[in-house]
Amino acid sequence: MAGLTSCAAGGGSSAGKPVPPAELPIIGTLTYRARVALPPDTRAVLEVREGAGDEGPVVAEKRIDLAGKQVPVVVELRVDRARFVPGRQYFARGGLLVNGGPAWATEPVALDISQRGIELGTLEMLPVRPTGFVSQFRCGDEHASVGFVGKDTADLTIGGELFTLRLVPAASGTRFEAPNDATTWLWSKGDRVTVSVRGTTYPECVPAGAEQERFRARGNEPFWNLEITRRTFTFRTLEGSPITLPSPRPELVSGGRRYAARGDGHEITATVTDRVCADDMTGMPYPTSVTAVVDGKEYRGCGGEPAALLQGKEWVVEDIDRGGIIDRSRVTLNFDAKDRVFGRAGCNTYNGRYTLTGEGLTVTNPATTLKACAESLMQQEQRFLEILSGVERFELSENGALILHGAKGRTITARR
Numbered sequence: 001m002a003g004l005t006s007c008a009a010g011g012g013s014s015a016g017k018p019v020p021p022a023e024l025p026i027i028g029t030l031t032y033r034a035r036v037a038l039p040p041d042t043r044a045v046l047e048v049r050e051g052a053g054d055e056g057p058v059v060a061e062k063r064i065d066l067a068g069k070q071v072p073v074v075v076e077l078r079v080d081r082a083r084f085v086p087g088r089q090y091f092a093r094g095g096l097l098v099n100g101g102p103a104w105a106t107e108p109v110a111l112d113i114s115q116r117g118i119e120l121g122t123l124e125m126l127p128v129r130p131t132g133f134v135s136q137f138r139c140g141d142e143h144a145s146v147g148f149v150g151k152d153t154a155d156l157t158i159g160g161e162l163f164t165l166r167l168v169p170a171a172s173g174t175r176f177e178a179p180n181d182a183t184t185w186l187w188s189k190g191d192r193v194t195v196s197v198r199g200t201t202y203p204e205c206v207p208a209g210a211e212q213e214r215f216r217a218r219g220n221e222p223f224w225n226l227e228i229t230r231r232t233f234t235f236r237t238l239e240g241s242p243i244t245l246p247s248p249r250p251e252l253v254s255g256g257r258r259y260a261a262r263g264d265g266h267e268i269t270a271t272v273t274d275r276v277c278a279d280d281m282t283g284m285p286y287p288t289s290v291t292a293v294v295d296g297k298e299y300r301g302c303g304g305e306p307a308a309l310l311q312g313k314e315w316v317v318e319d320i321d322r323g324g325i326i327d328r329s330r331v332t333l334n335f336d337a338k339d340r341v342f343g344r345a346g347c348n349t350y351n352g353r354y355t356l357t358g359e360g361l362t363v364t365n366p367a368t369t370l371k372a373c374a375e376s377l378m379q380q381e382q383r384f385l386e387i388l389s390g391v392e393r394f395e396l397s398e399n400g401a402l403i404l405h406g407a408k409g410r411t412i413t414a415r416r
């Protein structure tokens with residue numbers, strides 16, 4: 001642990017308060033309980049990633065050729081603190097690569113990046129289950145990955161959960177179901193894939209790299225925008241002429257996809273990461289974070305359409321104006337592709353129209369049925385509809401909650 005000690009000893013300020021070093025040292029010991037010898041070509045890996053899943057971008061990584069050395073293995077990684085984004089959560093994970101592929105891995109460990117150095121201690125690794133032909137999909141607003149173990153088993157990851165599915169007879173196509181739960185399944189028919197989890201069927205899945213007919217990204221300071229269609233790849237700023245190149249095929253990368261185009265003396269690389277991004281001027285959330293490198297200059301911003309974050313599965317309200325909701329009452333929100341918002345207000349059903357602009361969200365004319373209920377339920381319904389009618393903007397919290405912001409700081413919070 002001398003590396004951490006020596007690093008922690010340096011730095012200071014004129015005010016007498018210690019200044020964190022420019023690099024965050026992270027050290028851990030990788031091991032496993034099995035009595036298995038590692039082959040000579042094994043490599044140890046320690047990585048830091050945004051988020052606990054496999055979809056978040058890798059911030060830093062250290063690889064070590066073991067050259068015949070066996071566990072336990074000590075790995076130290078130093079991360080440039082400038083790579084951390086304030087307010088986001090980061091995790092460390094270690095593992096071993098055998099024959100070029102993952103063979104052993106630890107569980108993600110949450111990091112406190114405010115520390116001067118982090119000692120992870122001993123991290124126990126477990127065998128990595130091999131899956132082949134892993135494919136990435138978008139099922140409505142959810143990201144899904146499917147990997148196959150042999151001919152009869154599929155691993156489905158969706159909504160942050162892993163399901164092991166077994167091949168079952170089907171009238172057409174190929175169908176996999178979860179053991180003891182026929183309501184969780186994956187059904188492939190040619191190039192069409194449909195997924196259901198505990199009886200909730202997602203919109204038909206499409207390959208993650210297949211953008212909609214027109215994908216847009218934008219950023220500020222300087223103002224820029226990027227537009228990708230099936231044929232063209234166009235980058236614009238307020239200064240200079242637009243750069244238009246033939247649209248490249250996307251390359252799947254961890255947590256998203258990358259486009260690389262070159263021609264007419266220009267080179268553009270755009271990385272689209274499936275992570276919610278808030279516009280740094282308006283606060284409007286977008287479904288993806290985008291980094292574009294144009295002729296060596298980097299631009300950061302947001303991509304996709306905000307409506308994609310609202311549409312899809314139903315939102316269930318858990319709080320109205322920071323007062324909770326009545327037990328066993330059900331208040332819901334549904335946003336469809338035709339600009340309709342509808343659901344249950346607690347006693348009555350309602351429907352209205354929603355509008356998204358570059359700066360916010362508004363809801364108009366939420367009409368309800370005329371059913372009467374208990375007075376307390378009717379009062380809650382009135383509060384809900386008042387706030388909904390005055391909605392000005394929305395946000396998605398780090399833990400996935402939808403927060404509708406209305407006049408005078410009033411809010412509605414919902415989850416899927």
